Each structure stands twice: as structure tokens, then as C-alpha cells.
Amino acid sequence: MANRRNTLFYYSPFNFIRELKTAPQLELLTQARISGKPYLGVETPAGECCFYLEALAWDTAYFGLRTHKLQAVLYPKVSLAELAQACRTLVQHLADIGSQYCFLEIPAEDILLIQALGIAGFKLVETRLTYYQNLTEYSHPERFAVRRATEADTDDLQHVARTMRNSFDRFHADPIFSPEKADEFLATYVQQSIRGFADVVLVPDCPGEAPGAFLTANYQRELWPALGLPVAKMVLSAVSGASRQGWYKKLISEMSYHLREQGAVYAFMNTQATNRAVFHTWESLGYRLGGTTHILSYSPGLEQIRSQCT
Structure with a gap:
């Protein structure tokens, strides 16, 4: 978590509001996406990479696709190759559990993870601007x-x-x-x-x-x-x-x-x-x-x- 603290801040939907302090935003983010949530742990040479997946029941029923959202990824200081390999393991895990659709919203600042997910087979479908x-x-x-x-x-x-x-x-x-x-x-x-x-x-x-x-x-x-x-x-x-x-x-x-x-x-x-x-x-x-x-x-x-x- 400490290694990812600066980048995780940009996952807060309010990160651009200067009057807001960093600590409460990270606390809300942690409670909503990480604390007590099950995750897929993948070992890398630098330590464990944790993928927090949430099954979305409403989306699954509406679209007829078993749907998951990747809520957060925690990982140590790794190379792109090591992180991409961990993301490939995530993709295999999705196949193992029968997931038919997985998505995430990721800030532009998390560039290493964006590249690793792309190597593993994730595709870009939308770029969003917040005003x-x-x-x-x-x-x-x-x-x-x-x-x-x-x-x-x-x-x-x-x-x-x-x-x-x-x-x-x-x-x-x-x-x-x-x-x-x-x-x-x-x-x-x-x-x-x-x-x-x-x-x-x-x-x-x-x-x-x-x-x-x-x-x-x-x-x-x-x-x-x-x-x-x-x-x-x-x-x-x-x-x-x-x-x-x-x-x-x-x-x-x-x-x-x-x-x-x-x-x-x-x-x-x-x-x-x-x-x-x-x-x-x-x-x-x-x-x-x-x-x-x-x-x-x-x-x-x-x-x-x-x-x-x-």
C-alpha cells in the first residue's frame, strides 16, 4: 500500500479538489475497494501483487454476461515485465472463474499498470475527462x-x-x-x-x-x-x-x-x-x-x- 499511495490517490474521484485532504480520500477509497475484500494474490520476484475483483450481480443479470470490476491493484516495486506477467495470471483467473467481462476505471497517472494490463489483453474502450x-x-x-x-x-x-x-x-x-x-x-x-x-x-x-x-x-x-x-x-x-x-x-x-x-x-x-x-x-x-x-x-x-x- 505504501508503495502505491501516491498513485492510488488519483483513483479518488475528488483528487482535483485542493481543499480536500489526501488522508480522508485514501481512507474512503480503501474502505470501498480494499479493506476486507477478497483478492487474487500473485507472487512476483518483488512480492505479492493483489488484484481486488468485485462480482457485479446487477450487471451480470442485465447484460447476460458474468461481469466483474477490477476495483484496485496493489503491487510492490516491479518491472513492467513482472507486472504484465501478474496481469496474465489475472486473465487466467478470470477464465477459471467463468468471468465473461471485466472492466476498470484507471487514472492516467497509473501508467505502469495501464501498460501491463494492455500486454495481458485488456483493451481501451473510453477515455474520460473530469470537470x-x-x-x-x-x-x-x-x-x-x-x-x-x-x-x-x-x-x-x-x-x-x-x-x-x-x-x-x-x-x-x-x-x-x-x-x-x-x-x-x-x-x-x-x-x-x-x-x-x-x-x-x-x-x-x-x-x-x-x-x-x-x-x-x-x-x-x-x-x-x-x-x-x-x-x-x-x-x-x-x-x-x-x-x-x-x-x-x-x-x-x-x-x-x-x-x-x-x-x-x-x-x-x-x-x-x-x-x-x-x-x-x-x-x-x-x-x-x-x-x-x-x-x-x-x-x-x-x-x-x-x-x-x-
Whole structure:
């Protein structure tokens, strides 16, 4: 752990907020991903390499693929060749336990592990940028009419989620999932967000018309005491280009005000590194780049598995 301390810090989703101390972030990370969790131990010449794998029951049931997430990797000072060999052992372990899909989100700073996983057969499917804002400083000259989404909005928002496809998000970019399955996942996600999976789903308040756009967010209040600072996250958005052009920026602005009203001091969100229009929007509202992560995945027998789930 001590050898990995500096790099593990970048696994914290809040590492770019300077007001937050390192210790509580590492403590939350350790509790969530490492402490008391089973792991695969692989011996290297320098010592044990520990792969912390979590079986994801919901993902397994939804996609019909036995799914695991690689939550963390602890290893001593090793060479690339030694770490790559340990990662090959991980890949064999995944085959032994019948895993059909394994993924992880890894910060760009963890370059040695990225290279070792690539040698072992993991592939890049998405590069994410994180933007953030100090909400105490947020101000926009215009306000826009928004409201919380209700169950009555579900069909419209699911349609928006399905049709406004982003070919570079994790689910659309990974060939293990068909485009249709990825579309349906996002439609399910917004449905469950309305039902309480998200703390809030904001939509345009256009009386007599379908919303045609949405933005979800989680307050993350359960983390505020440990962090010592209220931090919220905007999660998923989609906007119908035909009927709600320009509403993405309006929703981001209004969500910024909403999260501040809920007590959050900071807000952050992720997007793909290919989403250039979004960068411009966020930066025009005062959001700043915080960090870069990659999504890697491993799926044995890709073509055979995909044919079974399309």
C-alpha cells in the first residue's frame, strides 16, 4: 500500500479538489475497494501483487454476461515485465472463474499498470475527462425554467436516451455490447434514475410539451462527513437536438444552482475526451478540467459472447 499511495490517490474521484485532504480520500477509497475484500494474490520476484475483483450481480443479470470490476491493484516495486506477467495470471483467473467481462476505471497517472494490463489483453474502450466547479463562485446572468422529472416523463426521456447515441461512451465503444443493448441500458438508467437511483433528475419546464432533455445528479451526502466538504456529481444527460437545442447548457447551469441550494460546495462530472462541444459548454460556465481516466476491459471469446447477447 505504501508503495502505491501516491498513485492510488488519483483513483479518488475528488483528487482535483485542493481543499480536500489526501488522508480522508485514501481512507474512503480503501474502505470501498480494499479493506476486507477478497483478492487474487500473485507472487512476483518483488512480492505479492493483489488484484481486488468485485462480482457485479446487477450487471451480470442485465447484460447476460458474468461481469466483474477490477476495483484496485496493489503491487510492490516491479518491472513492467513482472507486472504484465501478474496481469496474465489475472486473465487466467478470470477464465477459471467463468468471468465473461471485466472492466476498470484507471487514472492516467497509473501508467505502469495501464501498460501491463494492455500486454495481458485488456483493451481501451473510453477515455474520460473530469470537470469541476466551486459552486460558491457560480453565477450565470440568465435563469431557466426547469423542474424535477416525474414518472410521467419516463417514456419521453427513455426515447431521448436511446436515440441521442454517443458512440464513444463505455457501452457503445466496447464491442462486447451491441449498439442496441447499449442504447437500452441508458434508457433503463434514466428510468431507474427517475425512480430514485439519482437524487434529482432535472428537465426543461415546458408546459404542455414533452421534456425532450434531462440531467441527473447525485448529492453524495453520505460522503460529506468523511470528506469534510460537500461534493456532488452530475451523472447522465441527453438532449434532443430537434426540439431542445441549447438546453444542455441551460440544464448544467440550473443544476449548478440546484446543487448549491442542496448544500454542495463543489460539483463535478465526466465526459469522453472526444466530446469537444461539451468542453466548450462547461468551460463557458466556469468549469475546469480536473483529471483524466481510462476505461479498460477484458472479455474472452469476444465474438462468441457477443453473438449470444445480441
